[in-house]
Amino acid sequence: MTTKFIRIFMLLFFTAAVSFPQFASAMAEVTSFSQSTGTVAYQGNNVPGYVSFELKTSEPTRGHILAVGNGVQTKINLSSTDFKTVHKIDWVPWDDTKKAPLPPGEYQLKAYLSDQGYNQMQGYPLGKLTVVAETNPKPLFDQVLINPSVFSPKYGGSENVQIPFNLNRPAEVQLMIWQNGAEVYAGSKMKLLPGSHSLSWNGTDNAGRVVADGTYDVYFNYIETAFNYPATKQSAQKAGTVTIKDGDYEIPQWRLKEVVADAVFTSDVINPDGDGVNDTVTGQFTLAEPAKVSVYIANAAGAHMKNVVAGQSFQAGTHSFTWDGTDFNGGKAANGNYFIRVMVIEDANTGYISFADSVRFEGGYEFKALQPEKRVRVTSETAKLSVYPMSQGYTAGKGDTFPLMSETVENGRYEVLVKEGVTGTINVSDVELVAESTPPSVPNTIDYTVISGDTLWKIAAKFNSSISEIVKLNNLDPNQYLSIGQKLKVPAPASPEPTPTPQPVVYTVQSGDTLWKIAQKYGTTIDSIVKANNLDPAKYLYIGQKLTIPTTTAPEPPVAQPVIHTVVSGDTLWKISVKYGTTIDAIVKANNLDPAKYLYIGQKLNIPR
Structure with a gap:
């Protein structure tokens, strides 16, 4: 066999092999085509703003529809990768080449398809579509409501803010909550068809924690999916605002009391001077149920001095900790009283509970106000202070006063003594200087010696005073017993005022x-x-x-001698009171009677005159 013959044979063989598929199967046919509207407009209002196509073929195909007219042609993608027998798409009249709405006019629709055997269907006529200009375009979202507009999310609550709206074109929608330019919450992305929908927000952030009180912006992030080539970057439309008021930003106190039963110090004083006595203090906290907690030592203003237990899980029961008298930076604390503050951690939610038991810190730095004392008064409804240590936050109310540490104003702020052992700074614009006033007068007191049976209540009643006043005058602990012979200061009896001369x-x-x-x-x-x-x-x-x-005071009448009445048959208290011109109550009190009991014949009664 010659070389020329072999070459001709091989050429015929490979030609037949490559051409084989076109004989193996027939081209798929279009079995049906429908469109939701014959007239469409970009962002339509009077006419639809998009059109839905459905094209069916006898075999799986992929390809596009070409809209041709007005000197323009644009592709409407059906499927570029997957072979399907049913193609469903939504499309807005958009020119992907010019990145602009399709010009008004009539367009012929033609199919360009390929089957799995790579057979081609070129320009199969499907019908026509009219594009018109819209003078009053419809937004993607309308009829948006936010209900309620003021919301109080509660711990463990199931209530939500509802945000119903109407969607005018197909889109992928995501609810977003923002505040002061920062994202607070991002909902799930959902592909939605036109019509009525509703999204909801439960008042939590992305971590699941209830947000703080304030006003929040509600946005719809979206991508319109009826464009030929959907965008990858979201657009945004503001839906409105919602105000969070009285929400459970922190775990509420009722829940914290269920978890933490108590917390106490085991001694009254801490004095870390290195002598081995009271250099540290031990405390205990009791959990009523298993919980994850952090424990802080807090000063009189509630600011944290030291974290002595950091985010640990404990079983129910009593657990201990130790404080060495230092702050977060390892420095010695200032003199004053310190308290236990427990933070409970439940998932993303946290809350603080403080306890009244305190320990006295001695031997440290002592904060002293200016002498003679000068004070400032808060004039704003609320004022934010930065307090010791580490400039933590403290809120003061209108009318609160603070002694000045210095009259110097630095960066527009005064330094003040917030509590014993706690200094802070406050904006000059939030306060006014308090005018100097005369010192309060010292109350007029007399000495009293405690006798057997005395109580604070009895002594207060005897001197027409109150328990708190006697406690304050004598710097007493109201929980301690009085001792016989103890000397107390009590308010002196008021001198009787002279009786004014009556006028006629x-x-x-x-x-x-x-x-x-x-x-x-x-x-x-x-x-x-x-x-x-x-x-x-x-x-x-x-x-x-x-x-x-005449209104002159008559002289006191002579003291009348009591009248003695002897009870006779038929007497009652009422009859006797009528007889002597007095009252039943007066007779009962004068004779210490039980009015429910009967009188007896011969009983002697004192009749008050």
């Missing part, structure tokens, strides 16, 4: 008046009125007549 009353006679009526009205006697006005009691009074009513 002038009365004008009115219709129907008689001397008896006037005497009864003013608690005097007819004889007194007659004498004071030199009247003739036999003559009538006349309307308009002026009478002087």
Whole structure:
């Protein structure tokens, strides 16, 4: 066989092999085509803003539809990779080449498809589509509501802010919450069809913690999916705002009390002077259930001095810690009282609970205010202070006053003594200087010696005072017992004020008046009125007549001797009180009677006069 013959044979063989698929199967056919509208506009309002196509083929295919007209042609992608027998797409009239809406006019729709055998369908006519200009385009979102606009998310609560809206074109939508330019919450991305929808927010951030009180911006991040080539970068539309008020930003106290039963120091004083006595202090906290906690030593302003237990999980029961008297930086604390503050950690939520038991720190630095004392008063509704240590936050209310540490203003702030052992700085604009005033007067007191049976309550009642006043005057611990012979300062009895000289009353006679009526009205006697006005009691009074009513204090009547009544048959307390012109209650008190019991014949009763 010659070389030329072999070459011809091989050429015929390979040609047949390459051409084989076109004979192996027939090209797929279009079995149906439909479109949701014949007229469409970019961001339509009066007409639809998008069109939905559905194209079916007898065999799986991929490809595109070409819209041709007005000197423009643009592809409408069906599928560029996957072979399908049913193609469903939504499309807005957009020119991907010019990146602009498709010009108004009529467009012919033609299919360009390829099957799995690489057979091609070129320009298969599908119909036409009319594109019009829209003078009043419709936004992607409308009919947006935020309900409620003021929301109070609670610990463990299931309530949400509901955000219903209407979507006018297909889109991928994501709810976003922002505050002061920072993202707070990002919801899931959802592909949505046009129509009514609703998203919700439970008031938590991306970590699942309830957000702080304040106003938050609500946004829809979106990508319109009916474009021929969907964007990869989201656009955003502001939906409105929602205000968080009285939310459980921290775990509420009722829940914290369920978890932490108590926390105490085991001694009263810490004095880390290296002598081996009270150089450290031990504390204990008791959990009613297993919990993850951090334990802090806090000063009188609630600012943290030291973290003595850092985010550890404990079983229910009592657990101990030790404090060496240093702050976060290892420096010695200032003199003052310190408290235990426990932070409970539940998932992303945290909350602090403070306890009244304290330890006294001695031998450290002592903060002293200016002498003579000068103070500033808060004039704002609230004022934020930066307090010792490490400039932690402290909120003061309107009317609160603080002694100045210095009259010098640095960076627009005063340095003040916030609490014993706690200094801080406050904006000059939030306060005013308090005018100097005379020192408070020292209360007038007398000495009292405690006798057997005395209590603070009995002594306070005896001297017409209060327990708190006696405690304050004597610097007492109200939980400690008094001792017989103990000397106490008590308020001195007030001196009786002189009785003012009564002024005479002038009365004008009115219709129907008689001397008896006037005497009864003013608690005097007819004889007194007659004498004071030199009247003739036999003559009538006349309307308009002026009478002087005597108001001079009558001399004390002589003490009446008690009347003794002997009970006879038929007597009752009521009958006896009527007989002597007194009251049942007066007779009961004078004789220490039980009014529920019967009298007996011959019983002697003192009748009060």
